[in-house]
Amino acid sequence: MVEVPVFLINGFLESGKTSLIKDVISSNFEGQVGETLLVVCEEGEIEYEEEFLEKYKVHVQYISNQEELTREWFEKMDKEFEPARVVIEFNSFFKFDLLDLPNQYVIGQVITLIDASTFNVYFNNMKQIFNDLVKDADLIIFNRIDGIKDLASYRRMLRAFNGNAQIAFEGKNGDLSETLAEDLPYDITQSEIKLLETQYPTFYMDAFDNYERYYNKEITFLANIQELEGVDDNSEFLPGRRIMTCCANDIRFLGFETTNDINAQFKAGDWAMITVTLTREFSKITGQEEVILHLKKYVKVEQQSNDDVLSLM
Numbered sequence: 001m002v003e004v005p006v007f008l009i010n011g012f013l014e015s016g017k018t019s020l021i022k023d024v025i026s027s028n029f030e031g032q033v034g035e036t037l038l039v040v041c042e043e044g045e046i047e048y049e050e051e052f053l054e055k056y057k058v059h060v061q062y063i064s065n066q067e068e069l070t071r072e073w074f075e076k077m078d079k080e081f082e083p084a085r086v087v088i089e090f091n092s093f094f095k096f097d098l099l100d101l102p103n104q105y106v107i108g109q110v111i112t113l114i115d116a117s118t119f120n121v122y123f124n125n126m127k128q129i130f131n132d133l134v135k136d137a138d139l140i141i142f143n144r145i146d147g148i149k150d151l152a153s154y155r156r157m158l159r160a161f162n163g164n165a166q167i168a169f170e171g172k173n174g175d176l177s178e179t180l181a182e183d184l185p186y187d188i189t190q191s192e193i194k195l196l197e198t199q200y201p202t203f204y205m206d207a208f209d210n211y212e213r214y215y216n217k218e219i220t221f222l223a224n225i226q227e228l229e230g231v232d233d234n235s236e237f238l239p240g241r242r243i244m245t246c247c248a249n250d251i252r253f254l255g256f257e258t259t260n261d262i263n264a265q266f267k268a269g270d271w272a273m274i275t276v277t278l279t280r281e282f283s284k285i286t287g288q289e290e291v292i293l294h295l296k297k298y299v300k301v302e303q304q305s306n307d308d309v310l311s312l313m
Helices: 017-027 050-055 071-081 116-125 127-134 151-159 197-209
Strands: 004-011 036-040 058-062 085-089 105-115 139-143 166-170 192-194 218-226 236-244 251-255 257-259 271-282 289-301
Touching: 004 017, 017 036, 017 085, 017 105, 036 071, 050 058, 058 071, 105 116, 105 127, 116 127, 116 139, 116 151, 139 151, 151 166, 197 218, 197 236, 218 251, 218 289, 236 271
Parallel strands: 004 085, 004 105, 036 058, 036 085, 105 139, 139 166, 192 218, 257 289
Antiparallel strands: 218 236, 218 271, 236 251, 236 257, 271 289
């Protein structure tokens, strides 16, 4: 028996389920084998155009009430379309516990979308519905977060219903992050940020996920200096630190492509206290948009131990 993964996308009407599903199907299409059965249990403003369905080999079926979602119905769809995967755009008022799937259909991931701009209204008036929405979720995404100041409290409220789900926040650029400004071990509101050594791994990860937070700020940190591959002069370099990413056997040098705006003199292996600003711009090294630092101050310090490894954990 070949298992068929089922991806269930949940959330209130107009929470962005259709947009997410279209993005996921289109972005994962290249190299994907087989076709997709898409079960739509709630129709919003955004539609699945025929051109989209044909291009990405999607068979869509519309359901108006949960009683239609029987095991026999799924078996009929499986026989008719032989899908390699099933995506269900679930109705927020349907019961996940009542979903009766064939034995070969295995839940791969449950994602719940929440519109942060309407969270308080729904949560305060429909707590039981919220419990049903999030209790089985593997991933909870808060979208439309711009201008919302209570995101940390929103996350704490959902933890009462689901203590294990990954909770992420989608910015206006579409990027997801698990980190809020309140979570950072330094004060992101300051125009000058001096990182403690132990704070560098957090800065490294957050700078790529939420680079806009660091615009117009000066960041100072202790760095080991490495050369950038393909750069023969001191115009660009790679400051960073050795970081244990998951275990003692996985230690990597994590650094930033940095433009030497002050013509500092250095060689590979040097240690320095550097002050930089952060931008996102075209990289000549990778040929695409990247987070890039600009050097503003460089103070060489004494050699540090190569055994001084930081941790992401």
